[in-house]
Amino acid sequence: MKKLSVSHLLGIKYLQLEDLHLIFETATHFKEVINRPIKKVPSLRDITIANLFFENSTRTKLSFELAEKRLSADVINFSASQSSVSKGETLVDTVNNILAMKVDLIVMRHPNPGAAHFLSKQVDSCIVNAGDGTHEHPSQALLDAYSLQEKLGDLKGRRIAIVGDILHSRVALSNIYALKMLGAEVKLCAPKSLLPKNIESLGVTTSSDLMSVLNWCDAVNMLRVQKERMELSYFPSTREYSQNFGLNGARLKQLRKEIVVLHPGPINRGVEVTSEVADSEQAIILDQVENGVAIRMAIIYLLGSQLNRVTT
Ligand code: NCD
16 A cells, blocks of 8 residues: 655645645545445544644534544544633643543644644654644645646646735645645735745745736635734725735636636635635635545545554
């Protein structure tokens, strides 16, 4: 059986191109499985997984949980607001207590950048990063790239734009790493205040002119404005932001070609995309959600199988 080059999924930055191909190949197999009348396989029936969410999540949490259950793993869920973390327990103590219950794999979302990396050095378990603050969100980038490949074919030389709150977005950083690794050209579009300094060093270009970016690209990933991460005001008003950086039907119609529209969710309808765009044929937002389960099955299956406990 082919193996990943890593024993944790901490970020796209730590993966090789072969890892991406292996995850995509495995996800294609699982996508076929989850479209069968019986959507479950016994592959991970000996594995116990804890989903530790120290930050709010709907899609990612449900998607991981469903992926784990479709692989027949035993699953426990933990949310920080209902836990002893609020009583002052450290992250390492919380996780070691959970591991003492014989948990094999931890999926963790945490508000601090680097939290998953830190944990992987401190505890003896396989860690999957489900989003660490403004840093990385590897499973989202994998499902975005997979969904793009499904629509456009090989991404080598394809032009992909990422529009919106690049500064606070873990989706943007992980997408940049994944898309560059797959050979795509990447352009970031945002108000200057939401573009991190020196981001061009990652091999991307930047612009604050939405129409020229839309005319350039084959696909656009529209990011949410992450208000909860902003201590300051990064633009004058939401109305002005959506006038300059929001995607609406009129803008799509002005283009010389049809582009693919992605959004990681949750959508602020009327801010980064209008309902007309979100519900259009060009948007692949619900394909992303469907592929998310297959991609997360692939990640959990590949890492879980490397634990040497599985009988397949
Ligand atoms: C993203 C996240 O949490 O980083 N959403 C998600 O995982 N579905 C993007 C966002 O919150 O805007």
